[in-house]
Amino acid sequence: MKVIVADSINQKGIDNLKEVAEVVVDTDITPEELLSTISEYEAIIVRSRTKVTREVIEKADKLKIIARAGVGVDNVDIEAATEKGIMVVNAPESTSITVAEHTMGMMLTAARKIAIADKSVKEDKWEKSRFMGVELRNKTLGVVGMGRIGSQVVNRCKAFEMDVIVYDPYLPKEVAKQMGIDLADLETVLKVSDFITIHVPLTPETKHLISKKELEIMKDDAFVVNCARGGIIDEDALYDALSNDKIGGAALDVYEEEPPKGSKLLSLDNLVATPHIAASTKEAQRDAAIIVANEVIEVLKGGTPKNVLNMPVVDSKTYEEIKPYVNLCKKLGSFASQSINGQIKEIEVVYCGELSETPHQDILTRTVLQGVLNHVLIDPVNMINAPTIAQERGISITEGKTCDSKGYDSSVRVKAITDDDEFSVEGTDLYDPAIIKINDYWVDVKPEGHMFISKYNDIPGAIGTIGTKLGERNINIGTMQVGRDIAGGNAIMILTVDQKIPDDVMEEVRNLENVFDAVGLEL
Template structure:
């Protein structure tokens, strides 16, 4: 079998592939697309960094290709939909840069605390000015970590070695999973109120965009310091600028920005801001590690073994019966639905299968957990690793099977248990198409696609008109609506399909209305 390696992937990390009998490794620089098309048909696997584009056109000539390896994390240069359609596995190396990113974050925190870049610049400009650079110690300070994944956990360990107190916010980590670490799990508001330094290690999603905004800064200590080496856009740069100018924030260290590349920003004009051009993972060691990681994944794939860092999953073929396919779509959508309903730390996901289900309920459970975790984790989640990732975060997964329930030949109910509350969603198939048929005990009939508003409210006249008016005034078109109640005069639930995602400010306007109990925007 032949493996093509492009884009200057570190050769030191490819030794296992090079030494494997039966594997021929061709290592070359980045080549133009026409040259790649001319040779790609010879190869069973290809490894790239970010320069080479493996698109639909290239894959149409890749008749033998079984796996594409990305030596790094991002896969924007690979057409995932086409790879999946062709049954080509795509793998990457999300953990190879953990140490580099961790060490860089610690370096940025130290540089920020001690004004090292500013002192360096001033001395090189011929000024010996000790008094201008009074810093602060990290010892005994409180570090707030937003996102306790691989990098966040590694930073906590190193911060504790410097005798910092560590608090963390991550709604998908259970308290029992950090008992032995001396990390205190808190809610976001408490983290903001207590932290002297705040560092971010969460993916950028709809829910984390501008997570640190003007309101968040108002809850922080005076003199707080912000470090962001994760993703641009999680910190509202305008709100950060205002906090730095006012003295609310004593400083910031930024390796990432909302728009990149960036060479001009009001933040660059402030002396209490340390910046760098997204180089947190740029070390020789990290490049070797990601090469080795992806080489291991390529080798496992070519040997027919399971791999852990798959970005996609091949089209279902002979191993799953055709009747299972629509249920896979249903449960993944149910998981995505539930991930947007939760508001606190998740402890348990319980799946109940009712009816004459197949033996592959484990596969359905993996698909459901994938749907739940995919929108909220930095790691790539797939059918293979979903259950493992959930368990790593202290989330208990339970599944049960019972006989047929009244009214449904097959019914799936998912209950998510959070700190102090729980939520449920039920789904089934109608004429082979996925439907959501229950939410928190309310009977509904909704197609899990597009954009849904879930609005529990007091059961009284005028509520439907109230919500419809707010949406209409904001030029948001309703494509479908239903209202369900358990008993008259108690509470009801509206489920509204809309053409576009409803902006946060409109959701807030609805939520503030009298007798509205909550508002959730569900995007599929």
């Protein structure tokens, strides 16, 4: 067995590989050289330099696994790998401790004014009174997003004798209780916290999650730390809050534009700034190398790795048969997750028509869960870990099948259930994914881009009122679908629009007479 290490990784990972395989380390390999030699290898390990393109994968006749020694896999064509039955893995857990520790460093640096004090001393100044700080002890930590990294930050802050309050609308109360933390809504967390740390993914839902309104809620001496993703904090609003001493300080490792050249934030003494290095430690690089080496070893021994980013290996014929429904199921899961109110407790997946007979429903159900979870969690969710993560979040999964596919060859129905709401969406593949039913309403919707759903009373002028409100705010409508149970009863409207609808516009629509609810989606 032969493995190529195409980018620099820690030697410990290479040593582990050498115990089971012939290892070729060529960290200067060119794209042309990789293309001409990839057919020799059962496994390849890369970081970010080497591009594992479709062209490379098509030449990789022996390749079983592509391993990325890190988190991001933008340099790997996952779809091409899946089509050829090649597993793609990464090392998401390698950076959890590293990012958590950097978060603590940023918190302490902001609280004790370490960065500007260091600069002052190096300028031959001695300004002790200028750098009066605050302790972490007995302060309240507000955590926005309680995933792997958020949990590690909480563990460390408890050692500093801090109280902890968490905003995570997808974390069940039972799980939070087991973790010994208190859950609250975002407004409460912002209002009572002395330090706020952010650990959520950047999605349409979390874009500018912390903006002017949220900063005004915070205490005047509060600190906010973001080592997650740029764009979650509105930097213009943050500049105004910091420059006017509306909050005590901020610490950023990530930015809306990277590098943040020319950002007015960088002129402020109450901002701590680092260049997106929260995951950059020797230990993290070592752990990433060890993790992916162990994943490769597992595959070469005939086992199944745990950090697989694409589907479990199936033969090419089977993949071609289910490929259209893999994409559909992911979109249905995401659609249901974004449309329902409250914390999801249960997901039901029903396969109709020919799909009710496929032996690969497990793969499709995993893909539904991937769609449900991926837009709300910063940690990557894939087909392998989706059921486990769903279980950890207190989400139960049930599967069903029926021969009745309402005139379609096959369809899939996904139903999400919370304590307060139920939402179902059904789809099929008509050359492209199509949604054919939402709750009890028949529709014909292409699930992609910026979307809008509204529930309203079916009375004359209701549709026009909603459209007018969007038009007043320069929201252009691309397509429209409406459905109703009976004339004059309840109805639903589904729109595609040219841009994301701002939260304040959504609120205005919800406040319209005869409108029950309105939600924006990104697919």
